[in-house]
Amino acid sequence: xxxxxxxxxxxxxxxxxxxxxxxxxxxxxxxxxxxxxxxxxxxxxxxxxxxxxxxxxxxxxxxxxxxxxxxxxxxxxxxxxxxxxxxxxxxxxxxxxxxxxxxxxxxxxxxx
Amino acid sequence: xxxxxxxxxxxxxxxxxxxxxxxxxxxxxxxxxxxxxxxxxxxxxxxxxxxxxxxxxxxxxxxxxxxxxxxxxxxxxxxxxxxxxxxxxxxxxxxxxxxxxxxxxxxxxxx
Numbered sequence: 001x002x003x004x005x006x007x008x009x010x011x012x013x014x015x016x017x018x019x020x021x022x023x024x025x026x027x028x029x030x031x032x033x034x035x036x037x038x039x040x041x042x043x044x045x046x047x048x049x050x051x052x053x054x055x056x057x058x059x060x061x062x063x064x065x066x067x068x069x070x071x072x073x074x075x076x077x078x079x080x081x082x083x084x085x086x087x088x089x090x091x092x093x094x095x096x097x098x099x100x101x102x103x104x105x106x107x108x109x110x111x112x
Numbered sequence: 113x114x115x116x117x118x119x120x121x122x123x124x125x126x127x128x129x130x131x132x133x134x135x136x137x138x139x140x141x142x143x144x145x146x147x148x149x150x151x152x153x154x155x156x157x158x159x160x161x162x163x164x165x166x167x168x169x170x171x172x173x174x175x176x177x178x179x180x181x182x183x184x185x186x187x188x189x190x191x192x193x194x195x196x197x198x199x200x201x202x203x204x205x206x207x208x209x210x211x212x213x214x215x216x217x218x219x220x221x222x223x
Contacts, residue, residue, distance in 0.1 A: 034211070043202055043214040044155070088155065090212075099145075099170070100212060104154040 002027045004091050006103035014111055019076040021106050023089030026070070033065055033072045034090040034100065044088055048074070079110045115139045116215035118203050124221045131190040133218050135203030137183075143206040144186040145170075146178060148199040149217075155202065161186055193222045 003026040013019045021035075032051045036044035050056045050063040050072065062075040072091075076083055086107045090100040115138035125131050135144060146158040157170030159178040167178050175197060177189045190197055203215040 036214075043217050046211060046213065049211060090155075099157060099160065101157075101171075102155040104152065 002091075002093055002101055004089055004101050004103035006087075006089050006106045008104055009107040010109045011106055012109045012111060013079050015079060015081060017079050017110075019079045019083065019108055019110070021074040021076075021087050021089075021108065022071060023073065023103055024071045025089075025091045025101075027091075027093055028067070028070065030067075030070075030091045030093055032092040033063070034092075035061075035063060035072075035074045036088040036090060036102075038086045038088060038105065040085075047087075076108075079108075081110050081112050084108055084110045116203060116205055116213065118201075118215040118218050120218060121216065122219045124223065125193055126223050127194055128192050131193050131220065131222075133188045133201055133203075133220070135186045135188070135215055137186075137205050139205060139207070139213075140183060141205040141207040142183075143212075144180065145204040145206070145212065146176070146186065146188045147202045147204065148172065148197075149202060150199050158188065158201075193220075195222050198222045 005024045034049045035047045037047050038044045048063045050065045053065050056063045060077045064073045086105040088105045089103040117136045119134045145160040147155045149155050156172045158176050161167045161180040179187045198221050201218045204212040206212045
């Protein structure tokens with residue numbers, strides 16, 4: 001069974017620090033990887049996606065992918081209290097059907 | 113929410129009653145999905161659609177059926193609701209390779 005694993009947290013970081021969120025997945029054939037942010041009581045919103053090994057940066061966010069080790073991470077620089085949310089990792093195993101498998105999410109708390 | 117609405121937003125019903133949730137999109141996206149989200153389980157795919165009248169099962173499809181008669185609407189039906197179906201239900205849409213956008217969610221309570 002294809003699985004996506006995340007530490008549920010909470011991960012607590014002080015304001016201004018770098019938050020590092022990690023995700024591992026079980027299938028080497030995975031094609032693409034997504035990070036969603038979900039505030040309490042709200043729907044998931046897409047932050048970033050990454051397809052290739054290496055880093056992808058978008059503003060304060062950096063996604064890192066290592067297919068050999070089967071992990072993907074999200075770094076949030078200069079963390080703000082408004083970044084406090086649950087971060088969901090999602091993996092697309094193949095492009096047919098556009099289906100995603102989600103991890104359970106990591107709750108991030110940024111303390112002022 | 114990328115032109116996605118869900119109705120109703122909240123519903124309380126009793127065990128054994130039928131329930132239909134509606135997802136409506138204005139983006140003309142090809143793919144539509146229904147997920148449920150429960151504490152400790154994350155988001156799990158119930159059913160998805162890859163076109164009008166084209167649907168398939170997801171990870172947790174037992175007890176649910178879907179229909180898609182128009183591009184913009186995707187209905188999720190619980191034929192006979194059970195307490196284990198108490199959850200938050202999210203609809204999502206996708207057009208590009210696999211990027212999905214989520215609706216606001218429906219909170220369903222089955223007593």
